[in-house]
Amino acid sequence: MIRLDTPAALDAALRALPAPDASARAAAAARQAELTKPRGSLGRLEEIALFMAGWQGRAIPKLERGRVAIFAGNHGVAARGVSAFPPEVTAQMVANFAAGGAAINALAAAAGLELTVTALELDRPTDDIAETAAMSEAECGEALMAGVAAVEPGLDLLVPGEMGIANSTVAAALCAAALGGDAADWVGPGSGVSGAAATAKIDAVARALTRHRARANTPFEALRRLGGRELAAMAGAVIAARHARVPVLLDGFIATAPLAPLAVAAPTITDHCLPGHRSAEPGHARLLAGLGLAPLLALDLRLGEASGGAVAAAVVRAALTAHERMATFADAGVSAG
Numbered sequence: 001m002i003r004l005d006t007p008a009a010l011d012a013a014l015r016a017l018p019a020p021d022a023s024a025r026a027a028a029a030a031r032q033a034e035l036t037k038p039r040g041s042l043g044r045l046e047e048i049a050l051f052m053a054g055w056q057g058r059a060i061p062k063l064e065r066g067r068v069a070i071f072a073g074n075h076g077v078a079a080r081g082v083s084a085f086p087p088e089v090t091a092q093m094v095a096n097f098a099a100g101g102a103a104i105n106a107l108a109a110a111a112g113l114e115l116t117v118t119a120l121e122l123d124r125p126t127d128d129i130a131e132t133a134a135m136s137e138a139e140c141g142e143a144l145m146a147g148v149a150a151v152e153p154g155l156d157l158l159v160p161g162e163m164g165i166a167n168s169t170v171a172a173a174l175c176a177a178a179l180g181g182d183a184a185d186w187v188g189p190g191s192g193v194s195g196a197a198a199t200a201k202i203d204a205v206a207r208a209l210t211r212h213r214a215r216a217n218t219p220f221e222a223l224r225r226l227g228g229r230e231l232a233a234m235a236g237a238v239i240a241a242r243h244a245r246v247p248v249l250l251d252g253f254i255a256t257a258p259l260a261p262l263a264v265a266a267p268t269i270t271d272h273c274l275p276g277h278r279s280a281e282p283g284h285a286r287l288l289a290g291l292g293l294a295p296l297l298a299l300d301l302r303l304g305e306a307s308g309g310a311v312a313a314a315v316v317r318a319a320l321t322a323h324e325r326m327a328t329f330a331d332a333g334v335s336a337g
């Protein structure tokens with residue numbers, strides 16, 4: 001299992017990111033060119049098939065074992081009144097995931113994906129980022145490793161997701177520190193705040209940036225100071241997936257945010273990540289643009305818990321099914337152009 005539990009280990013993992021299998025990708029491209037359609041006419045479905053081929057290392061990639069991995073955490077900054085919901089909702093939703101009643105239970109089943117849920121010290125919220133660092137080094141390292149533990153070699157696809165009241169506040173802070181801009185550029189309604197709560201949210205992010213911006217200049221320090229356990233875990237899962245050559249399908253604003261500090265240090269970190277959708281949370285469009293990612297779907301979801309990623313998995317499945325099952329011009333006796 002890859003170690004990411006210290007700043008040096010995280011840096012080393014980001015310096016040694018593997019590349020996709022170029023020959024499997026080329027073989028998939030050759031197959032696409034022979035399928036009974038004008039070249040390029042399946043648009044991004046063709047690119048998805050090549051992407052999956054490259055990362056899985058086979059010309060005909062599969063989606064037999066796709067996993068949604070949800071991480072849940074609680075945040076000290078919630079005490080500032082930055083969310084529309086109280087912090088106990090995090091644990092209540094974890095119970096709902098276990099009981100099978102959440103949106104992601106339905107959407108993962110609809111997409112044929114397995115689901116794991118990792119609750120991260122919900123009784124011990126991180127510290128308030130507006131006042132101090134969210135986590136100690138040891139806590140941040142543990143959270144990163146919780147992400148690593150959710151990745152198994154041999155998975156065909158990983159969809160990291162999250163649940164954490166107030167985590168849209170820390171996601172905004174992480175994005176601003178990594179990609180620039182003010183608090184107001186990155187803060188949005190999250191679970192549905194407006195008015196005084198929205199003002200408190202902008203104020204919390206502005207204070208956090210003043211306090212931490214200069215020293216949140218490495219991936220580990222950004223996640224430790226401005227992140228939270230579930231955000232660090234998603235960062236760990238994405239890096240572990242890369243080292244295991246498991247392609248990743250991204251969910252919304254909060255699931256994408258941990259990539260911002262990673263990409264500053266290692267811009268190729270997004271190479272094995274497909275952006276599943278663009279959340280209605282306004283910061284997500286800005287974040288995707290900053291990372292150079294074009295989302296597959298834009299359905300106005302703003303739920304988190306990997307919901308948009310799970311819906312986008314159906315598009316990935318369609319791309320792979322067409323890639324595998326379509327006839328070639330030669331097989332079908334169709335004249336090539």
Ligand SMILES: O=C(O)c1ccc[n+]([C@@H]2O[C@H](COP(=O)([O-])O)[C@@H](O)[C@H]2O)c1
Nearest residue numbers: 083164166168190191252253254279304
């Ligand atoms: O990821 C998104 O695009 C997203 C947008 C809005 C809300 N959420 C979810 O709502 C929670 C964060 O909202 P808040 O207001 O408590 O910061 C957290 O549990 C997320 O899963 C997620």
Ligand SMILES: Cc1cc2nc[nH]c2cc1C
Nearest residue numbers: 085089163191303304305
């Ligand atoms: C009810 C509820 C469900 C969620 N799922 C992901 N984030 C959420 C936030 C709330 C508030």
